[in-house]
Amino acid sequence: MANELIFxxxxxxxxxxxxxxxxxxxxxxxxxxTPPAIGLFRDGGSDGxxxxxxxxxxxxATPAARQLIPEADGPGAWQxxxxxxxxxxxxxxxxxxxxxxxxxxxxxxxxxxxxPVMMHAEHVSGITRLTMxxxxxxxxxxxxxxxxxxxxxxxxxxxxxxxxxxPVLMWKEGAxxxxxxxxxxxxxxxxxxxxxxxxxxxxLPRLFDRPDSRNPNPPRAKLQMQSGPEWFDLFRVxxxxxxxxxxLAANSAVQAETALREFMQxxxxxxxxxxxxxxxxxRNRVLQLFNPALIDLTSLAPDFLIGRPTLSAxxxxxxxxxxxxxxxxxxxxxxxxxxxxxxxxxxLFEETWSLPGGQTYRVIGRPHPNxxxxxxxxxxxxxxxxxxxxxxxxxxxxxxxxxxDEAVAVFxxxxxxxxxxxAYAQLWGHDPAVLLSDAGIATLCNWxxxxxAPSLLWADATDxxxxxxxxxxxxxxxxxxxxxxxxxxxxxxxxxxxxxxxxLRQVAEPVPAPVFGSLARMTVQA
Numbered sequence: 001m002a003n004e005l006i007f008x009x010x011x012x013x014x015x016x017x018x019x020x021x022x023x024x025x026x027x028x029x030x031x032x033x034t035p036p037a038i039g040l041f042r043d044g045g046s047d048g049x050x051x052x053x054x055x056x057x058x059x060x061a062t063p064a065a066r067q068l069i070p071e072a073d074g075p076g077a078w079q080x081x082x083x084x085x086x087x088x089x090x091x092x093x094x095x096x097x098x099x100x101x102x103x104x105x106x107x108x109x110x111x112x113x114x115x116p117v118m119m120h121a122e123h124v125s126g127i128t129r130l131t132m133x134x135x136x137x138x139x140x141x142x143x144x145x146x147x148x149x150x151x152x153x154x155x156x157x158x159x160x161x162x163x164x165x166x167p168v169l170m171w172k173e174g175a176x177x178x179x180x181x182x183x184x185x186x187x188x189x190x191x192x193x194x195x196x197x198x199x200x201x202x203x204l205p206r207l208f209d210r211p212d213s214r215n216p217n218p219p220r221a222k223l224q225m226q227s228g229p230e231w232f233d234l235f236r237v238x239x240x241x242x243x244x245x246x247x248l249a250a251n252s253a254v255q256a257e258t259a260l261r262e263f264m265q266x267x268x269x270x271x272x273x274x275x276x277x278x279x280x281x282x283r284n285r286v287l288q289l290f291n292p293a294l295i296d297l298t299s300l301a302p303d304f305l306i307g308r309p310t311l312s313a314x315x316x317x318x319x320x321x322x323x324x325x326x327x328x329x330x331x332x333x334x335x336x337x338x339x340x341x342x343x344x345x346x347x348l349f350e351e352t353w354s355l356p357g358g359q360t361y362r363v364i365g366r367p368h369p370n371x372x373x374x375x376x377x378x379x380x381x382x383x384x385x386x387x388x389x390x391x392x393x394x395x396x397x398x399x400x401x402x403x404x405d406e407a408v409a410v411f412x413x414x415x416x417x418x419x420x421x422x423a424y425a426q427l428w429g430h431d432p433a434v435l436l437s438d439a440g441i442a443t444l445c446n447w448x449x450x451x452x453a454p455s456l457l458w459a460d461a462t463d464x465x466x467x468x469x470x471x472x473x474x475x476x477x478x479x480x481x482x483x484x485x486x487x488x489x490x491x492x493x494x495x496x497x498x499x500x501x502x503x504l505r506q507v508a509e510p511v512p513a514p515v516f517g518s519l520a521r522m523t524v525q526a
Contacts, residue, residue: 417432
């Protein structure tokens with residue numbers, strides 16, 4: 001029995017010692033822990049709405065103050081506070097800027113803030129203290145931070161005014177799609193669309209249909225107002241069980257898109273009827289636009305062009321179909337491609353291509369905005385054939401009149417020499433197309449006057465060539481300085497042109513040139 005008592009007593013003592021040791025260790029461990037940080041306003045002095053700043057950095061604030069700027073712990077807290085309280089306290093930024101000089105300032109809230117709030121600002125030892133109080137509130141209300149509540153109420157009123165007067169349509173839909181709130185812009189249109197004699201009531205009418213599952217966000221909707229249709233871009237933002245909806249005015253966008261679409265249709269119809277092949281490449285030299293004439297002129301497959309090939313691919317395909325002049329080797333062909341692109345980009349490319357098949361194309365490259373290039377292909381085979389035929393006719397006509405013994409000169413209606421023959425050049429000692437820059441009737445009459453005896457014939461010839469209307473042909477004569485006599489004929493031609501011919505008259509005894517020259521000079525002196 002004694003042994004049992006001793007065992008029990010020992011057990012109790014051991015347990016007591018273990019508990020005491022544990023408490024001792026716990027107290028030692030707690031004493032070594034870093035005490036929790038205690039803010040300036042977390043030790044019981046958390047009354048009112050107070051901020052403490054060190055420059056731009058927020059040192060501490062009361063709970064009521066932190067409700068105004070919850071994110072003020074980050075950088076730029078001072079600016080955030082001024083932006084937040086600026087509408088409530090007019091001139092706050094300018095007045096607190098003078099704190100280092102004045103030491104303290106007082107700012108009264110705007111007249112619309114109810115209840116009114118006073119801002120006390122102090123600057124001591126580099127620390128700025130801002131205190132918001134309500135002059136009419138009791139001390140108990142000050143402890144609850146009614147100044148912060150007033151600021152929050154002012155912010156709510158300001159935001160409500162912004163939403164109500166926004167030109168953007170805003171409304172809120174419930175879980176069943178009913179309109180539970182709308183701003184002023186929405187209500188104006190809702191009232192205008194109401195049937196005659198019906199007033200606006202609750203729930204608010206829907207202006208736009210609810211989106212279906214296939215198209216949850218219809219991009220654009222129309223309201224048929226009395227003044228005309230109004231277009232809106234719709235945006236829906238689900239928030240919990242509700243949906244915030246916005247309608248942005250899209251009349252200008254719709255009008256611009258309609259004008260662009262009509263313009264593109266007009267261009268498409270115009271390009272489709274053009275006989276000139278058109279190909280427009282973007283800044284990456286990818287084909288963006290072409291017309292049917294390009295298919296006819298280049299013999300390229302429509303599927304190939306619809307696939308938007310590059311400029312090099314198009315030219316390679318044209319070369320494969322012999323629709324480009326073939327160079328001597330492939331290297332010169334590649335150099336030609338580079339030159340074509342560079343000259344087209346600078347607006348200088350214009351060439352005439354004589355193709356192996358006998359066609360002749362005029363190719364023009366022009367730069368477009370944003371680095372694009374436009375190429376135009378025109379079939380001028382008929383024009384070139386007509387030009388060659390005209391040239392051949394001119395050469396034939398020239399060869400014919402060159403065989404005529406008489407000297408021939410043909411003048412246009414304006415008095416310009418358009419044709420002369422070999423006999424004329426031999427008679428007068430000049431080729432008008434080579435020796436004279438201005439082969440007009442006045443210039444040539446001066447030449448003839450210098451190489452003949454004095455006469456009024458050349459003045460009459462000038463008047464006859466330049467006369468408009470009906471004219472009658474006439475003849476005249478002139479004597480060269482060497483004594484030979486010229487028979488001159490002046491005949492009108494169609495289109496106001498004039499034909500002048502010169503023929504040497506055969507005489508039995510021509511006057512010697514020196515003697516006649518002396519007589520001519522004597523006559524001139526007289």
